Amino acid sequence: MTRTKAPRDGAKHMTMDSPLGPIAVSAVDEGLTYVHMGAEEIDRAWGPEGATPVLEAALEQLEAYFAGELTEFDLPLAAAGTDFQHRVWAALRAIPYGTTVSYGDIARRIGNPAAVRAVGLANGQNPIAVVVPCHRVIGSNGKLTGYAGGVWRKERLLALERGETGLFAA
Known part of the structure; x- marks a missing residue:
């Protein structure tokens, strides 16, 4: 049985194809919360699909990274953790x-x-x-x-x- 985390308030996600398979990125207004590689299934914790400035910037920077054009990410982060x-x-x-x-x-x-x-x-x-x-x-x-x-x-x-x-x- 797979447990899903409760979605963070206001979280949204977008997906992209990458050289490593599908990737989903999730964010709240404050910043990026998840980058999910191999994201074939949607997890409730990612929130509904929808564009935000943080998500659009994340996808743009990930595409540049995979193209060998970006060596350092510049994104606001909002991951939950200790x-x-x-x-x-x-x-x-x-x-x-x-x-x-x-x-x-x-x-x-x-x-x-x-x-x-x-x-x-x-x-x-x-x-x-x-x-x-x-x-x-x-x-x-x-x-x-x-x-x-x-x-x-x-x-x-x-x-x-x-x-x-x-x-x-x-």
């Missing part, structure tokens, strides 16, 4: 395009080097994938670790950021 999760997500946004770091690196960056597992959980619960680049976090051994959108998507996002845009050609 203070700890927001600290982790802020650290993720500071990872430069085309680079990777480990969970331990993020734990040290937020001033809690013993919180490696908690960082991993917060990373996995990031609701704004790609825009908040959780795909740039890898294991301390250099191996790709789990990714909510599937490890194959993580591999393709990292390849794109290395300049291997041919993977995204039609």
Whole structure:
């Protein structure tokens, strides 16, 4: 049985086709709340379909990112989460395009080097994938670790950021 979250007041969503499959983006007036990869089914938490300035900007920036033309997103964010999760997500946004770091690196960056597992959980619960680049976090051994959108998507996002845009050609 799949549980759906209650929609946030005022949330709306829009969808787009991407090189990684369908993507849905959700937002409230204050900012982006979700980026859903592999969004074949609509979730109540996304709110009804409808355009907003935040959603239109998000789709435009995602298209530019996938075209290799955008390296840093500039969108207001309004993801629900704990203070700890927001600290982790802020650290993720500071990872430069085309680079990777480990969970331990993020734990040290937020001033809690013993919180490696908690960082991993917060990373996995990031609701704004790609825009908040959780795909740039890898294991301390250099191996790709789990990714909510599937490890194959993580591999393709990292390849794109290395300049291997041919993977995204039609």
